[in-house]
Amino acid sequence: MAKIDLSNISHSYNPNDANPTFALNPFSMTWENGKRYAILGPSGCGKTTMLNIVSGLVKPSKGNILFDEKDVTNLITEERNIAQVFQFPVIYSTMTVYDNLAFPLKCRNFSKEKIDERVKSVSDTLRLSSFLNLPARKLTADQKQLISLGRGLVREDVAGVLMDEPLTVIDPDLKFRLRRNLKEINEQYKTTLVYVTHDQNEAMTFADNIIVMDQGEIVQVGLPKDLFERPKTTFVGYFIGSPAMNIFESEVSSEYSVKINNIEIKTNSKLSKLKDKNVKLGIRSEFINVVEKEGENTIKASLTRVEDFGNFKLLTANMDNFVIKSKVDRELPISIGDINLYIPPEKCCVYENEKLI
């Protein structure tokens, strides 16, 4: 177990070119010992590069990595004592399940008793005990992924377990159980877990802290609640939550309010100092309510679609060029036509140049 510090890390895969492109822009971050982190972002945003830098498979172009204040930047992977699980199961197909799980300990010359004990404990947790003597290649894809995971968990002293979309090949049902298992393992062994995913639900349910990345940049680090309610950029607003955040082009009209389509909307953000009067207003569809009468902070729009999701209804309404989505209680009686939508000021996020004010 270790605290992992990433200090001024940046990485380019073509550093010698005249105009190198950066897979990771400079950033610093600390992963506290024993916590669960999720790295969330679309494909190609640099998530895997970040993991590979921590595990030592990739040497960063700039910056230092510290495990418990010890600089490991120049250490090769085998000397870092880190575990990594890849998206697709990687097993040693010529070995048995037992030998697969024991391999990391054998490489580090643990005693036979210790290996036995650890393999037993991990295989119990992952429910692989009955397969231990089978050749690993005979198992199904999700069992193979469990082996990959098991090899990561078998070392107690590992600095951290890095997982790169490890549950992609696993059935939804088992996925749910495994995520809970991982949480239990984290609580039991206090292992630092870092989990890369592009699935926000996975990230939200798994992690203490979520790191959102886009185009090689870390756009927000925070608790699931922060990401949901106060997305730092419009990208986070789009990326997190289903449906994506409602984002409207608007214009600053007074100290605390903006105008959308000549309708004045009050917010809790102080806007008077902004140079550019063109801003964006973001509001989650969960916070928009249907009200009977027009009034302050209401928008009159025509409801065009109602989708029943079972536990809620998703309304899609149009106001000129704007599309507004609102999630409402499924019991709410509603019919196609004009409706009034109330936008609570405290839930409004105002973005200047795509960044939260």
Added chain:
Amino acid sequence: MEKLYTFLKYTFITLWTVFIVAPFLWAVSTSFKDFQSVNSKVTYIPWLDFEPTLEGWRVLVKSPARGGVDIVEPYFNSIFVTCTASLVSIVLGTLAAYALSRFTFKAGFIRNNDITFFFISQRIMPPIVLSIPFFIFLSTIGLLDSLLGLVVVYIVLLMPIAVWIMVDFFNRVPKELDETALIDGCNPYQAFYKVVLPNSIPGLIVAGMFCIIFGWIDFFFAFILTFTEVQLLPVKVVALNSSITPWWSLSASALISVAPLIIVAFVVERYLSKGNLSGALK
């Protein structure tokens, strides 16, 4: 329609089998004939059509009284040269292929693919182009007409095959396998021989088979680079021929020349068909 398909399928398989097996049967039958049986009317069945004799086989073992030729020594020479050269080629070729598959090399405009192509280009070249350089090379270092000299030349000929097959094979082994081994605590060499190599047995077998086949059947270099001290099997078999073609001993020698390859093929086929070697990674 389906019946027609089955019928055609079996007809084709039968014809093909006859096509493949007939020459062997012909060679087996001929090897037990004597001059009379071969040169008179066409005969098929031993004892009935003709009286079988072991004469064709006997002349292959040195027996001056019968004016035979000794192919036993060339036979073992061939086995030694082929096996040694194949083994060295596989070991060196596999290491080269792994490096070409996993690391990036740059020298001027030369990249990994160019190096791989360089290896393959050695086989594209007509062998005759290499005959004079090889001759001069071996005579300079004093290895002309020696087993060691042949081994050296055969390594040059066989290693490109090993590199070519293994580069392709390693490229299909996901690099995550090596990375996992590194993460699990292997150093790069251990990752190679503990993890990547055991997973590459099918590739090694294929490469090994090709090396053995190409080494075993080579006539050209064996003919040019040897004279009296050392001879290899293909050269000796050709030397059996004389003004009267000895079909019987040629058939016998042809049969024992193919025998090792048939044995190798059967062993490998059994091993491959166990299914132990496939489905390694996902």
